[in-house]
Amino acid sequence: MKGQEINTTPLARAWWKEAVVYQVYPRSFQDSNGDGVGDLRGLINRLDYIQRLGVSVVWLNPIYGSPNDDNGYDISDYRAIMAEMGTMEDFDELLAKMHDRGLKLVMDLVVNHTSDEHPWFVQARSSRDNPYRDFYIWWPEEKGVPPRRWSYFDVDGSAWAWDERTRSYYLHYFSVKQPDLNWDNPAVRREVYDLMRFWFDKGIDGFRMDVIGFISKDMSFPELPEKYRGNYPHYYAHGPRLHEYLHEMNREVLSQYDCFTVGEGAGVVIEDALLFVEEERKELQMFFSFELVDAMKAAVARGERLDIPSFKRIWSQWIEVFAERGWGSVYLGNHDFARMVSVWGDDSPEFRDRSTKALLMLLLTSRATPFVYYGDEIGMTNVNFISEGQFRDIESINAIKRFKKQNPSADELAAFVRAQGRTSRDNARTPMQWNGEQYGGFSEVTPWIEVNSNTDTLNVEVQEQNPDSTLHFFRALTMLRREQLALIYGDYAPLRPEHSQLFLYRRTLGVESFIIILNLSREPLEMTFTAEEFPGLGEVVLSNVRGQESLIAETGLTIEPFEATVIRAPLE
Ligand code: ISL
Ligand code: CA
Numbered sequence: 001m002k003g004q005e006i007n008t009t010p011l012a013r014a015w016w017k018e019a020v021v022y023q024v025y026p027r028s029f030q031d032s033n034g035d036g037v038g039d040l041r042g043l044i045n046r047l048d049y050i051q052r053l054g055v056s057v058v059w060l061n062p063i064y065g066s067p068n069d070d071n072g073y074d075i076s077d078y079r080a081i082m083a084e085m086g087t088m089e090d091f092d093e094l095l096a097k098m099h100d101r102g103l104k105l106v107m108d109l110v111v112n113h114t115s116d117e118h119p120w121f122v123q124a125r126s127s128r129d130n131p132y133r134d135f136y137i138w139w140p141e142e143k144g145v146p147p148r149r150w151s152y153f154d155v156d157g158s159a160w161a162w163d164e165r166t167r168s169y170y171l172h173y174f175s176v177k178q179p180d181l182n183w184d185n186p187a188v189r190r191e192v193y194d195l196m197r198f199w200f201d202k203g204i205d206g207f208r209m210d211v212i213g214f215i216s217k218d219m220s221f222p223e224l225p226e227k228y229r230g231n232y233p234h235y236y237a238h239g240p241r242l243h244e245y246l247h248e249m250n251r252e253v254l255s256q257y258d259c260f261t262v263g264e265g266a267g268v269v270i271e272d273a274l275l276f277v278e279e280e281r282k283e284l285q286m287f288f289s290f291e292l293v294d295a296m297k298a299a300v301a302r303g304e305r306l307d308i309p310s311f312k313r314i315w316s317q318w319i320e321v322f323a324e325r326g327w328g329s330v331y332l333g334n335h336d337f338a339r340m341v342s343v344w345g346d347d348s349p350e351f352r353d354r355s356t357k358a359l360l361m362l363l364l365t366s367r368a369t370p371f372v373y374y375g376d377e378i379g380m381t382n383v384n385f386i387s388e389g390q391f392r393d394i395e396s397i398n399a400i401k402r403f404k405k406q407n408p409s410a411d412e413l414a415a416f417v418r419a420q421g422r423t424s425r426d427n428a429r430t431p432m433q434w435n436g437e438q439y440g441g442f443s444e445v446t447p448w449i450e451v452n453s454n455t456d457t458l459n460v461e462v463q464e465q466n467p468d469s470t471l472h473f474f475r476a477l478t479m480l481r482r483e484q485l486a487l488i489y490g491d492y493a494p495l496r497p498e499h500s501q502l503f504l505y506r507r508t509l510g511v512e513s514f515i516i517i518l519n520l521s522r523e524p525l526e527m528t529f530t531a532e533e534f535p536g537l538g539e540v541v542l543s544n545v546r547g548q549e550s551l552i553a554e555t556g557l558t559i560e561p562f563e564a565t566v567i568r569a570p571l572e
Contacts, residue, residue: 011489015056016206016260016285017327018488020364020478021106021371022055025335026063026085027071028431029374031443038431038442040086044094049460051101053377054478057260058098059106059208061335063091067117069177070153070394071429072108073210074115078195095203104205106260111192112211113178120191121179128166134185137171137217138163147223150232151175153394155401173214173236175394183215183245193252200253206260209284213237213268215245233290237267243275246283255282262329262369263287270321277326286329286369289318293337296344300423308520311344312503316494319367323492328368332359333376338427340373342382346522351562352379352458357473357544358518358564364477365507365516365566367492375432377474378463382427383452386418392449396424435461476542480566486512495533501525502559506533506569514541515569519559528556538567 030042040063050058063085065077072082081088098105114121123132128140139146139160146169149159153175160169161176171180181188196207216239228235246263254261263276265287276284292306292314299306315330322328333340341347345355356379363370383390391397403416421427426449433455434441440455452458463469481487486509495504501521507514515534519525538552543565552567 013489015104017369018482019057019104019260019369020055020481021057021059021369022050022053022377023059023061023334023371023373024050025061025374025429027061027448028429028442030432030434031445031447034444035084036443036445036447037084039084040081040090040094044090044097047094047097047101047103051103052475054475054482055372056102057104057106057205059262059371060108062108062110064110067115067177069115069175073110074113074117074175074178075110076115076117076119079198092202099203104260106206106208106262107199107204108210109196109207109212110210111181112214113172113174113180116177116179125163125166125170128168134182135188136179137182137219138166139169139171139221141167141169147221149173149224153178153398155398155405157402171217173211175398180217181215183217184219184241189245189248193249196249196253197256200257200259206262209261209263211236211266212246212263212284213242213265213287214239216240216242233267234269235267237265238272243281243283246276247281250282250284261285266290270317273318273321274326277322279325286327288329288331288371291318297423308500308503309498311520312494312497315362315366315503316492316497316505319492322368328366329371330363330366330368331371331373332363333373333428334371335373335428336425338423338425339380339382340376341379342427344520346562347379347381351522352381353470354544354560354562354564356470358520358562360470360474360477361516361542361544361564361566362503362518364481365487365514367488367490367507370481372474373428375428377471378433378458378460379470380430380433380458381452381454382422383430383450384418385421385424385426385450388417390450391420391424391426393425393429396420396426433459435459473542473544480542484512484514485509486514490514502527508571511571513569513571515567517559517563517565517567519561519563522561524561525559526556527559534569536570538569541566541568 026043027038029038030046031038032041032045062072063082064075065080066072066075066082081091095105120132120135123130124136146160150157151159151173159171159173161172162169172178173180183189214236218240224235261284263284276287295310295314296306318328332344340359341352341356345359385391388400399420400417430449431440431442431447431451436456436459439447440451463471486507490507490509493506496502501519503518503520505516540546540548540550545560545563546565
């Protein structure tokens, strides 16, 4: 077996750097047996579609045994397939058929916490002297009130839940049904490494590691340091033994396989970026930065959109930090945020397709491994749920419960629910829109979550027939990236960083050089190039508004709203 590729420089070629990752939320992709829930057989039936996209890796959200308090992020059996998803035979068939098509499979690894229904936790909470007690993190009542820790999903906000039988609190950064594992216990780490080997030995190609930055806790339990108040993921991502554990995981497991690793980097600050991915440290290959989405959420909370110069600054910083060492990842959507085009583009009928294409071009011309979320290749939009009964996500449901405790008026409650509807993770979890039928071709029966009503016009079938569709444009982008190594490894040089509408940059590798022009706004603009930026005539390689045969002069041009154009730029 080939060892995990560790490269000495970011320019060293590796399949995981050249990958375009397609993320599939399996509950919502394709139902095959008429129960309204997506499943593995459904995914198998759609592999031809995925292959034709030109992506090379599929990341599958959790499909393990789970009571689904948090849609599979609460695991009760790490070696089983959840009944709704199918069987282990289905899984083996899926993996074999993916490999036949040259597709790699990356699974979700959720080991910061388990389900409270996992046998370890059932044991652990049965008595204080149970051998599994130390698999989790407890605060016995004799020690008084536990130090303040916030939970993401708890209705009351505290990350400590009371366990009556053993008269102790247990720690849960997420829901009460997601108790945090105690990584300081070597037996826990052994179990995790074992289950990772189990899946690698089945032949999977890697892991996306859920909140992996949170696994080490400061077991002296200080009060939350003041600087992290309101900013607790940053505290959670700085546990004292985090890098020791990642290094150990690499030594024990990852280094034994030719695998793909990406950690979820909630709370990771740019100053620490290289600690996770610098080649010699032998930890991970990549992680997801949260700085951009955190900035977006902060802007939304102020009733604004993130301004374009800030967007570019954060985007560029997270590319440039890996210029010499390590490697980055880029994404603009996943199962934890509202839809890409609704958040970063413009989902109105006028600009939906064009702005989706621009965002996809940004992802696929970036110097990092791009992750594209299912449905974003056709520009799926938010659903904007407006009534409580429509929500399925524990985060939204509990946020509404929490708000209700303040005894709001009916109007206040309705406004809160509508605001949730705009930001809820459920926006990104509605069924894949395959065609214009009632359930979008996802299922024959009422799905577990409503299908977006715009499936009648926004769907794969319609876009297959239209050569100018977002879907065809995405295929052109994956092909371009495969053909042009400059778009993957090439030097990244942002131009006009202060421009309030344009995202303009150059990618250069050897004699190949491309300029990428993205207008991230609804307004057209006039642009003049300086001779330094752009010497001579440039051939349009791909554009969402210009014909391919056109040439662009060095002097200046009008840029359309949400224009996205790649030019081959002659070097002087
Ligand atoms: O979804 C979020 C809040 O809106 C994120 O902050 C999210 O909680 C954080 O990124 C961690 O996410 C991961 O772990 C969670 C799970 O609910 C998410 O789906 C998963 O991606 C707990 O396992
Ligand atoms: Ca099903």
